[in-house]
Amino acid sequence: GKIALKPVQMLVASAVYDAVEAVNSAIEAHGHQLTVNLPPTPSRIVADPARVAQVLQNLLNNACKYTP
Numbered sequence: 001g002k003i004a005l006k007p008v009q010m011l012v013a014s015a016v017y018d019a020v021e022a023v024n025s026a027i028e029a030h031g032h033q034l035t036v037n038l039p040p041t042p043s044r045i046v047a048d049p050a051r052v053a054q055v056l057q058n059l060l061n062n063a064c065k066y067t068p
Contacts (some may be wrong), residue, residue: 005048012043019056026064034060 016036024058027034
């Protein structure tokens with residue numbers, strides 16, 4: 001039952017914006033406002049894009065659920 005990771009070089013900003021787009025309806029439904037501030041210089045990481053997206057989406061969904 002282990003997850004096979006497929007690490008690739010990826011842009012952090014792309015992962016962040018994709019996650020925000022995926023949970024945007026939940027953000028709006030809860031009446032929240034989200035501001036994203038990323039550094040002006042692109043940052044790259046070596047990671048599994050699917051897992052990074054999953055982590056970021058989970059964090060944003062939890063923030064929506066548990067923030068008054």
